[in-house]
Amino acid sequence: MFKSLKRKAPAEKLLYCFVSLVFLLFALSYIYIIAWTLMSSLKTHTEIVLDPFSLPKVLNWSSYSELPEVFYVNNNGFGQMLFNSVWFSVVGAFLQQFVTIAFAYCCSKYKFPGSEWIYTIVLIMTTLPIYGTGGATYRLYHELGLINTYAHVLASCAGFNLHFLYYRAYFKNLSWTYAEAAMMDGANHFQIYSKVMLPQAKPLFFSLFLTTWLASWNNWSSVLLYLPKLPTLPVGIQQFNVEMIYKARLDVLFAACMIVAIPALVMFIAFNKVLTTSVSVGGIKG
Amino acid sequence: MEKKKRKFNEVIFIICCISVPIIQWLIFYVYPNFSTIFMAFRDSQGVWSLDNFTRFFKELKLPTSDIRLAFRNTFLTFGILFVAYPFKVMVSYFIYKKVPGSGFYRIVFFLPSILFAVCTTMVFSRIIGVNGFIAQSVGEILDLGYTPELLQDERFANTVVLLEMLWLQFPGDLIIWGGTFARIPEEVLESASLDGVTWWSEFTKIIVPMVWPTVALQMVLLFCGIFGASGNAFLLNNGSHGTITLSVWMYKQVLESSGASYTANVYNYLSAVGLMTTIVAIGISIGIRKFTDKMFDDVEF
Numbered sequence: 001m002f003k004s005l006k007r008k009a010p011a012e013k014l015l016y017c018f019v020s021l022v023f024l025l026f027a028l029s030y031i032y033i034i035a036w037t038l039m040s041s042l043k044t045h046t047e048i049v050l051d052p053f054s055l056p057k058v059l060n061w062s063s064y065s066e067l068p069e070v071f072y073v074n075n076n077g078f079g080q081m082l083f084n085s086v087w088f089s090v091v092g093a094f095l096q097q098f099v100t101i102a103f104a105y106c107c108s109k110y111k112f113p114g115s116e117w118i119y120t121i122v123l124i125m126t127t128l129p130i131y132g133t134g135g136a137t138y139r140l141y142h143e144l145g146l147i148n149t150y151a152h153v154l155a156s157c158a159g160f161n162l163h164f165l166y167y168r169a170y171f172k173n174l175s176w177t178y179a180e181a182a183m184m185d186g187a188n189h190f191q192i193y194s195k196v197m198l199p200q201a202k203p204l205f206f207s208l209f210l211t212t213w214l215a216s217w218n219n220w221s222s223v224l225l226y227l228p229k230l231p232t233l234p235v236g237i238q239q240f241n242v243e244m245i246y247k248a249r250l251d252v253l254f255a256a257c258m259i260v261a262i263p264a265l266v267m268f269i270a271f272n273k274v275l276t277t278s279v280s281v282g283g284i285k286g
Numbered sequence: 287m288e289k290k291k292r293k294f295n296e297v298i299f300i301i302c303c304i305s306v307p308i309i310q311w312l313i314f315y316v317y318p319n320f321s322t323i324f325m326a327f328r329d330s331q332g333v334w335s336l337d338n339f340t341r342f343f344k345e346l347k348l349p350t351s352d353i354r355l356a357f358r359n360t361f362l363t364f365g366i367l368f369v370a371y372p373f374k375v376m377v378s379y380f381i382y383k384k385v386p387g388s389g390f391y392r393i394v395f396f397l398p399s400i401l402f403a404v405c406t407t408m409v410f411s412r413i414i415g416v417n418g419f420i421a422q423s424v425g426e427i428l429d430l431g432y433t434p435e436l437l438q439d440e441r442f443a444n445t446v447v448l449l450e451m452l453w454l455q456f457p458g459d460l461i462i463w464g465g466t467f468a469r470i471p472e473e474v475l476e477s478a479s480l481d482g483v484t485w486w487s488e489f490t491k492i493i494v495p496m497v498w499p500t501v502a503l504q505m506v507l508l509f510c511g512i513f514g515a516s517g518n519a520f521l522l523n524n525g526s527h528g529t530i531t532l533s534v535w536m537y538k539q540v541l542e543s544s545g546a547s548y549t550a551n552v553y554n555y556l557s558a559v560g561l562m563t564t565i566v567a568i569g570i571s572i573g574i575r576k577f578t579d580k581m582f583d584d585v586e587f
Contacts, residue, residue: 012485020386023377026456027390030397033409052417099307106303110296118304125315127510128571131532132560134540135553136321140314155314159307188292189299211461218402221520225541234404238521241408257405264400272393275461 034261041254048250063251067259070252073231073239078256085232085260088223089216092156096163097209103159104167105197109176122164134225141226148229163208170204171197207274210267217264233260325557338558353559355528356535359444363531364515366448367455371508374458375501379489381460382467392464395457407521410450411437443527451517459504466500467493502578509574513563536560 008016040048041063043056071078107115138147146152178200179192187195198205220234231239233256240253268275329335345351377395381388398406414420416433424442425433436442470493478488494501516531525534536556543552 007479009484015485016380016383016385019380023380023385023391023395024387026453027387027394029453030394033397033401033406036409036413037405050417052412052415053419099310102303103307106300110300112300112304127506127575128564128568129511129514130319130322130560131513131563131567132326132536132557133318133322134536134560135556136318136325137314138540138544139553140318140321144313155310157306157310158314159304160311160315188295190302193299214400218400218404220402220404221537225537225544234402237402237408238404241404253408257402257408261401261405268396268400269393272396275396 034258037254037257037261041251041258043251045248045250048254060251063249063255064259067252067255070247070249071236071240071256073236073243074229076229076231076236078236081231081233081236082260084227084230085217085234087150088153088227088232089213089219092153092216093209093212095153096156096158096161096212097205099157100159100161100163100208101167101198101201101205102193104164105171105193105201107164108168108171109179109197118160119168122160125160126162126165138225147226150230152226152230163212166204166208167201170201174200203274206271210271210275214264214268322557322560325554326561327558328554330551330554338555339562341555342559342562352530352535356530356532359519359528359530360513360515360532362444363448363451363517364512366452367515368508370452370455371458371504374455375463377456377458378460378463378467379493382464383485391457392460395460398454398457403518403521406454407450407518411522414446437523438527440528443523444529447517447519447522447529450522454518462500462504466497470496505578506571506574510567510571512570513567532563 039056040052042059042061044060047056068078073081107118141147146155174197178196182192182196218234220238223232223235237253237256240247240256244250244253326338327334327336329337345353348354381392414436416435421433421436424436434442436446474492475488478492514533516533519525519529519531520534520537523529525538539552539556
């Protein structure tokens with residue numbers, strides 16, 4: 001743990017220890033969120049209201065066992081909301097990455113009318129957010145029948161996004177000689193892409209898929225707007241919290257929070273290394 | 287013949303790759319944006335007019351209007367984020383430099399972005415609730431004689447929202463900066479270390495110049511997103527009690543009128559506010575781009 005300090009000057013050692021201490025305080029505060037949620041999920045509703053910071057007197061597992069019966073929002077049970085979450089986050093993230101990587105590969109390796117324009121457009125789009133389009137977008141979704149429907153996920157097939165820039169930069173730096181060798185062996189463009197180039201971008205694809213999935217898994221704002229009748233878990237939890245005055249089941253609310261945090265935590269801990277080292281923007285000089 | 291077939295194959299491949307994203311972009315990006323421009327110039331009856339803009343400037347001048355407060359809070363939030371930005375980069379730097387426990391922090395610092403914002407804000411609002419020691423301490427320190435509801439009291443609500451944002455955003459963008467620092471050649475830092483360079487000199491004279499393209503890009507993105515700067519005001523107290531920001535205001539306009547019969551009034555005005563904001567954002571974007579081009583070498587991706 002202190003290996004990094006071995007070759008440091010005393011002043012630097014002190015600095016590193018101070019920084020580490022500050023980091024520790026923040027880290028503990030983040031862990032406290034989980035610990036508090038877990039602790040609350042094992043208390044009764046009354047205990048949470050009267051003494052939110054005490055330890056549970058008796059472990060109340062009924063919050064977990066009763067969750068499927070109690071946790072209902074807009075006629076959607078926990079199972080249904082879990083399905084909605086998985087559908088919109090996994091399918092949505094996959095569609096987005098699948099479309100973006102092919103689009104970026106094509107724009108970086110092939111010359112066609114407008115290929116350079118696409119890069120400029122994405123660059124402008126990512127650096128210049130346009131405000132106030134919420135009303136027009138809502139109307140569009142309404143007119144296309146994409147409100148409260150599973151087909152809403154089709155809107156995720158976007159290629160004009162920040163990830164396009166990551167993929168484009170990656171493929172620009174990837175030598176074309178691989179493709180030429182495959183061409184000599186008789187491979188067509190689809191085979192070159194799927195069997196030669198795409199496998200090399202797997203870590204980046206996976207990393208960006210994971211970040212997109214995490215963002216969609218936690219997304220509540222657009223779901224609350226466009227899919228109020230198909231709530232995902234974050235929206236379900238938010239709505240359940242709003243209705244708490246009638247439901248009086250804070251224990252179930254926090255049990256739901258714990259259950260839905262697990263997939264994200266497991267995925268992150270398992271793939272932490274890939275996530276933190278596969279993405280970079282802006283380049284390095286020298 | 288073979289060459290023709292290969293060319294045809296190439297064209298088909300290109301069409302397959304680009305058609306879906308381009309159609310998606312035209313439908314879900316271009317159309318709503320043009321639609322927004324048209325909506326901004328129409329009144330609730332659909333007649334061309336400048337009423338929305340007149341109303342916008344009128345409300346902007348009113349000291350008690352929501353829109354004025356939203357702009358004020360947005361600029362305040364942005365200012366805080368801007369000042370905090372170098373510190374957030376330093377967090378990634380020290381983790382990259384492997385301060386004691388960096389492996390642990392590398393995982394734990396992702397918790398705020400992994401956990402539902404809905405959950406974290408819910409827990410946070412209960413921790414600072416009247417039964418918690420924070421609210422009680424505030425009451426005692428200010429000698430109020432009662433425990434204040436921090437999120438329901440205009441004197442404290444916005445500060446609490448901003449503090450919550452700073453607390454959750456302390457780790458910064460570990461993915462971007464972690465990835466960027468990881469690409470710095472180790473031998474460069476090793477030779478600097480052999481020369482006895484201090485950490486500050488290493489950071490300011492070696493690391494920062496090497497990652498300048500990323501710094502420049504991040505600066506551009508930060509400034510261009512100025513009007514989107516916001517904490518979790520909506521989740522914490524529905525943007526009430528003086529916490530509303532521009533993005534929360536815009537979000538609430540759509541949410542609260544979705545499905546209602548009076549959407550034209552709301553959406554057209556929202557479009558006008560959005561259009562004015564975007565025009566200012568374009569100006570800022572061009573300005574900051576010119577500045578970074580002067581300050582830094584070219585920005586690459």
